[in-house]
Amino acid sequence: MENLLKGKIALVTGGTKGIGKAIADKLARDGAQVVVTARTKPDEEIAHYFIAGDLTKPQTAQFIAEEILEKFGKVDIVINNAGANTSPGGGYSTLSDEDWSNEIELNLMSAVRVNKALIPSLISQNEGVIINISTGAAVQPLWKMTMSYSASKAALNAYTKALASELGSQGVRVNAVSPGMVKTPLMESFIADIAEKGGISFDAAFKSIKNEIGDLPLSRMGEPEEVASLVSFLVSPEAKYITGANYRIDGGAMAIL
Template sequence: MNISLKGQVALVTGGTKGIGKAIASKLSNVGAQVVVTARHEPKDQTSEHHFITADLVQPEAAEIIAKEILEKYGRIDIIVNNAGANLSPGGGFSSLSDEHWHNDWQINFLSVVRINKALLPSMITQKHGVIINISTGAAKQPIWELTMSYSSAKAALNVYSKALANEVGSKEIRVNVVSPGVVKTPLMMEFIEDIAKSSNTSVDEAFKTVMNKVGVPLGRMAEPEEIANLVAFLVSSEAKYITGTNYSVDGGALPIV
């Protein structure tokens, strides 16, 4: 399989750390001009990526990003909506305030809706485009004491993605979802450390708790590059008949086929 994205412009939101960084690097390695966004530019950001500072929680951010991309490159071929986070405390429904719910839905759902709305008209005009929305296995297998509002927002993202795929498929635009399980990223490690602090246990014990809750037959976290490899395939011409599908990359954690 020879994947080439030469001449294509790709946006990766949240593209400076973890899964997003791995995706940006992979797409760049196979020829794409990659634009990445994050709230803060990292000191080690490579010059091969065009960086846009953006807080996607702010409604105006999507239009600012779209304007800069289209003015600089004149097109957008690939959107990877990777930015997202579990921002709320554990403990179930009684621990979650309106602000917790609002924040999780802003970053994990509404930010994606806004980015797609701002850039889809360009894709429709050029009659070509691929959108990958990064979700989570927790949207299908929520852990009530850890991910209630986050899982709910991502579940909405899954349904939205299927609806969008149905709408824009006739316009030669494909929309798919990639749902990672437990991935070894800075955010995941912070999440585990927070669990350790709140439960007054060690980081190793907190890690075991998470892995036991999720139940991963392969017995380990995924590396970010393992998610990036699938994304690179899905945005390429090798996957040109694939749309409206949700791919689990979770080491076998999802207990259904």
């Protein structure tokens, strides 16, 4: 895959840590010029072009798009990775209107707005790839932990399929990637919070989540780099006949095809 993306401009939102950073680094190794966004610039050095922006604010996507097009003249690959489960667990009664709104803004509307701002550029080239990073929880929601998050990502999945249908004839491919439990700072913090609230160990909390899921044949969390490898393939010319798909990368967590 080395240099397979040479000459391509790629945007990775939420690209400074976790899965987003792994994707950004992988696309750069494949030859792409990578742009990453986050709300604030991290203290450590970033190897990619950085744009600060809070994508829960409606105007941010347009600002980011304008800077990319001014700086690089085009964009070829859009990875909508920004997202998180920010709401409290406990089920419907613990979730406020604000919790629901926050999840939808971060996990759905951030991608919708970024895509809307950059799709005209992709169409003008008659070529481009959009990957929306979703989650296995969108099709296997855990009411105690992910109700509003799962709902927002399920909406992202439906949007992905619809967008792929709309843009396919114009040369733009759109797919979703749905990680399961991946070893990121956010996931580890999520598990640690469950452990603290339950008065149990981290390993016991991880096991409790596995039990809620029902099964995890590979018996471990995934690595961010494993997700990045899948994304790298999907944005490459090797995947040029793939669009409108949702690829789960979850260690076999769901007992369905």
